[in-house]
Amino acid sequence: MIGNQYKAIVIGGSAGSFQVINKILSSLPRDFELPIVMCLHRLRHVRNGFVEALNIKSNIEIREPLDKESIKKNCIYLSPANYHLGIDIGNTFTLSTDELINNSRPSIDILLQTAAYVYRQKLVGILLSGANRDGALGMQKIAEKGGLTVIQDPKECLIDTMPSAALKVTPIDHILNTDSIIEFLLNLDRSVKSVITT
Amino acid sequence: MIQEIEIAQLRSLTDLIKTRFNYDFGNYAMSSFKRRIQRIIELYKFSSFDALVEKITTCDKKYFQDFISEITVNVTEMFRDPTFWVELRENILPNLLLDNQTISIWHAGCSSGEEVYSMAITLHELDCLDKVRIVASDVDMAILQKARDGAYSLKNMELNAKNYERAKGTLSIDKYYKEQNGKAMMDKSLVKDVIFREHNLVSDVSFGKFDLILCRNVMIYFNQSLQNNVLKVFHESLFKNSYLVVGSKESLIWCEIANKFSVVNNEEKVYKKTKE
Numbered sequence A: 001m002i003g004n005q006y007k008a009i010v011i012g013g014s015a016g017s018f019q020v021i022n023k024i025l026s027s028l029p030r031d032f033e034l035p036i037v038m039c040l041h042r043l044r045h046v047r048n049g050f051v052e053a054l055n056i057k058s059n060i061e062i063r064e065p066l067d068k069e070s071i072k073k074n075c076i077y078l079s080p081a082n083y084h085l086g087i088d089i090g091n092t093f094t095l096s097t098d099e100l101i102n103n104s105r106p107s108i109d110i111l112l113q114t115a116a117y118v119y120r121q122k123l124v125g126i127l128l129s130g131a132n133r134d135g136a137l138g139m140q141k142i143a144e145k146g147g148l149t150v151i152q153d154p155k156e157c158l159i160d161t162m163p164s165a166a167l168k169v170t171p172i173d174h175i176l177n178t179d180s181i182i183e184f185l186l187n188l189d190r191s192v193k194s195v196i197t198t
Numbered sequence B: 001m002i003q004e005i006e007i008a009q010l011r012s013l014t015d016l017i018k019t020r021f022n023y024d025f026g027n028y029a030m031s032s033f034k035r036r037i038q039r040i041i042e043l044y045k046f047s048s049f050d051a052l053v054e055k056i057t058t059c060d061k062k063y064f065q066d067f068i069s070e071i072t073v074n075v076t077e078m079f080r081d082p083t084f085w086v087e088l089r090e091n092i093l094p095n096l097l098l099d100n101q102t103i104s105i106w107h108a109g110c111s112s113g114e115e116v117y118s119m120a121i122t123l124h125e126l127d128c129l130d131k132v133r134i135v136a137s138d139v140d141m142a143i144l145q146k147a148r149d150g151a152y153s154l155k156n157m158e159l160n161a162k163n164y165e166r167a168k169g170t171l172s173i174d175k176y177y178k179e180q181n182g183k184a185m186m187d188k189s190l191v192k193d194v195i196f197r198e199h200n201l202v203s204d205v206s207f208g209k210f211d212l213i214l215c216r217n218v219m220i221y222f223n224q225s226l227q228n229n230v231l232k233v234f235h236e237s238l239f240k241n242s243y244l245v246v247g248s249k250e251s252l253i254w255c256e257i258a259n260k261f262s263v264v265n266n267e268e269k270v271y272k273k274t275k276e
Helices: A018-027 A050-055 A108-122 A136-144 A161-169 A178-197 B007-021 B030-043 B049-058 B061-071 B082-099 B114-125 B141-149 B154-166 B224-236 B256-260
Strands: A008-013 A036-040 A076-078 A084-088 A092-096 A123-127 A148-152 A174-176 B103-108 B132-138 B151-153 B177-180 B183-186 B195-198 B210-215 B238-246 B261-265 B270-273
Touching (some): A008 A018, A008 A136, A018 A050, A050 A076, A084 A108, A084 B030, A092 B030, A108 A123, A108 A136, A123 A161, A136 A148, B007 B030, B030 B061, B049 B061, B082 B154, B082 B210, B082 B238, B082 B270, B114 B132, B132 B141, B151 B154, B154 B183, B210 B224, B224 B238, B224 B256
Parallel strands (some): A008 A123, A036 A076, A123 A148, A148 A174, B103 B210, B132 B195
Antiparallel strands (some): A084 A092, B151 B183, B238 B270
């Protein structure tokens, strides 16, 4: 059973991922069990509007976490503008204003690497469409710690640089199109719930 | 690619630093601190984590000061979060000046000084710069000198100008600096009365009373227990009914001392000390 294997899901996305994310979010049930933490490249100096736009389609309210906030089940989080979002031991969020990485703040690599360190083999990492190489080293770290790696099929991506970069540096467990990513997440949720009820 | 640093290794490094130099990094937020150390290893081209430890074991005070400068995060911009500066200009400062002839402001963790110049510009435009005593502090002496110098990269001025406009600055930011040797040299008269001083939030105590303390995006680098201690210092350093401002994604909710503050503006993270 894969259900009790996982504790959290992290998703990275950049150019061309907005529609994909929207479709995924609108397909998840309101009681989706595992916490999802998303790092999506966004305008650095526009603090408001993005999370509101994502919430229009999502069944679960997405929030931008505060520093030191605990990560909870059945919640979806989005990295805030102009901060790096990471996860620290003790299952809490940690923010920083360090230098840009891959020309980005938030950086997908930071979220994925810190999450891999905390959750180790109990993490699922999903990397979507994007025009740079952010997230590749993060996916490599997830694989190294024994977590599960998923990329959006480069053939389906609006811009495939990001998932292809990950594919070059690390083995990827699943290469899926949007519909299959949704199916994968729904299956994962079912098995998580079956473990809880039995 | 160097090998991943483990927490036990970081602990031994913070212990060593504490013993040798009396700086305590033991309560820094772990993942950020680890990233800073990794950055130093790459920047200084150490062959391994142990090579860094060896260097810290034998290095002199001057080298250690450079190390401190690299560990502390000094990435900032003028008028960061413009909506906060609007709140400051339209509400916080007018309120304070209504009740007091003179007021005092502490920039805790002022880094390279962008926030201090932003404050001085705002006060100047409210025509009250001479009524305000400003103290700006940081743990890193080299960065304090940068703050005093007020020489910023021209590249950043584009963003600073945009922020200034969004912050409802009434003039043009060009009025406040001159281009010189490829740098934006800030008008020094803005900070002629500012006291720049070394202060370590981790270990130093309160050194005065203030009407407004700004400590934005500094405590994100501390763990919860250290945040609790720093907030005690701030509480002690504030007059009753005076203001504390933290970063837009920071919160006092989880702090022991939260019940002695009330929320003035939750979006901009402005708090007021309500109890002694």
